[in-house]
Amino acid sequence: IAGITQAPTSQILAAGRRMTLRCTQDMRHNAMYWYRQDLGLGLRLIHYSNTAGTTGKGEVPDGYSVSRANTDDFPLTLASAVPSQTSVYFCASTTRSGETQYFGPGTRLLVL
Amino acid sequence: GDSVTQMEGPVTLSEEAFLTINCTYTATGYPSLFWYVQYPGEGLQLLLKATKADDKGSNKGFEATYRKETTSFHLEKGSVQVSDSAVYFCALSDRGYSTLTFGKGTMLLVSP
Numbered sequence: 775i776a777g778i779t780q781a782p783t784s785q786i787l788a789a790g791r792r793m794t795l796r797c798t799q800d801m802r803h804n805a806m807y808w809y810r811q812d813l814g815l816g817l818r819l820i821h822y823s824n825t826a827g828t829t830g831k832g833e834v835p836d837g838y839s840v841s842r843a844n845t846d847d848f849p850l851t852l853a854s855a856v857p858s859q860t861s862v863y864f865c866a867s868t869t870r871s872g873e874t875q876y877f878g879p880g881t882r883l884l885v886l
Numbered sequence: 887g888d889s890v891t892q893m894e895g896p897v898t899l900s901e902e903a904f905l906t907i908n909c910t911y912t913a914t915g916y917p918s919l920f921w922y923v924q925y926p927g928e929g930l931q932l933l934l935k936a937t938k939a940d941d942k943g944s945n946k947g948f949e950a951t952y953r954k955e956t957t958s959f960h961l962e963k964g965s966v967q968v969s970d971s972a973v974y975f976c977a978l979s980d981r982g983y984s985t986l987t988f989g990k991g992t993m994l995l996v997s998p
Contacts (some may be wrong), residue, residue, distance in 0.1 A: 807985065816975065816990035817930075832985065864929055866986075873979075874920070875986055877929040 776800055778878035780865050786884045787855050795850040795881050797865030805868045806848040807875065808832075808840060810861040817864065823848055855885045888913045892976045892989035899966055899996050907961040907992050909950075909976035917978040919943075919952055919959040920986070924973045933961075933974070971996045 781796045799806065808820040809832075819832030823842040837859060839851045848867075852859055862882050866875040892909045899905060911917065918937045922930040934943030939954035948963045959976060976989040 809988075814990060817986075817988040819985055822985055866930075873918075874932045874935060877922075877931065879929045 778865055778867060778876055780863075780878040780881050782881060783879070784882040784884075786886065787852075789856055789885055790854050793852045793855055793883070795852075795863055795865075795883070797848045797850070797878060798846050799848075799865075799867045799876075799878075800846065801867060801869075801876065802845060803867035803869050803876070804845070805870065806842065807866045807868075808838070808848070808850045809864045809866065810834065810859075811864060811880075812861050820850065820863075855883075857885045859883065860885045888917070888978060888980055888987045890976050890978055890987055890989035892974075892992050894990075895973075895993040897992060897994050899994070901968055901996055901998050902965045903996075905961070905963040905966045905970075905994065907974055907976075907994070909959045909961065909989060911957050911959065911976075911978050913957075913978055913980050915980045917980045919950070920977045920979070921948070921950055921959070921961050922975040922977060922988075924975065924991070926972070930975065966994070966996045968996050968998055970994060 778799045804825045807822045809817040818834045821840040823829045826845045865878040868875045889912045920935045921933040923933045924930045934945040936943040936952035942951045950961045973991045975991045977986045
């Protein structure tokens with residue numbers, strides 16, 4: 775069982791470019807999440823999805839969009855990257871509210 | 887809204903020392919409480935959790951007790967090892983909501 779996979783592992787991106795971070799889970803979890811991790815700020819929720827076909831905004835959604843076409847995949851898109859989006863991005867999933875979230879290995883993104 | 891406050895690091899200890907990392911929270915409901923650990927270059931993984939008042943979560947020698955009266959969930963370990971060096975995150979999940987609210991993380995450095 776792979777759990778959660780994220781791709782790419784790392785990326786250097788020119789400002790203004792479009793980028794999609796991929797997240798796939800094989801645990802049949804209903805809920806999925808995207809967080810960004812920045813030094814001194816901990817993890818902040820970007821977007822979430824409680825079930826396939828639905829999405830919601832987290833604490834820092836501006837500049838990001840998500841989709842949830844099926845249970846397994848939850849891609850995060852930066853439509854026009856800016857340097858402030860330089861961060862480490864983690865995808866997570868869980869079976870239901872209040873239960874343990876399982877995290878992917880992260881994507882390290884540098885926007886120049 | 888919900889929030890988690892944990893002690894700032896880094897916490898620097900010698901091997902076999904006693905560890906306490908403080909965590910307090912505010913929540914509108916009856917949250918589940920978690921400690922996650924992040925080893926260098928990796929994603930977060932669950933260390934322990936507690937779902938109701940007075941519950942004690944434990945794993946790998948770490949313990950934390952859910953104290954509703956003091957809204958706290960302090961992490962303790964009696965004898966730390968070099969391999970415990972990592973960043974520790976306290977988090978809560980409010981009942982009825984699927985998202986996690988994280989503290990900013992506490993880095994632990996253990997020297998031989």
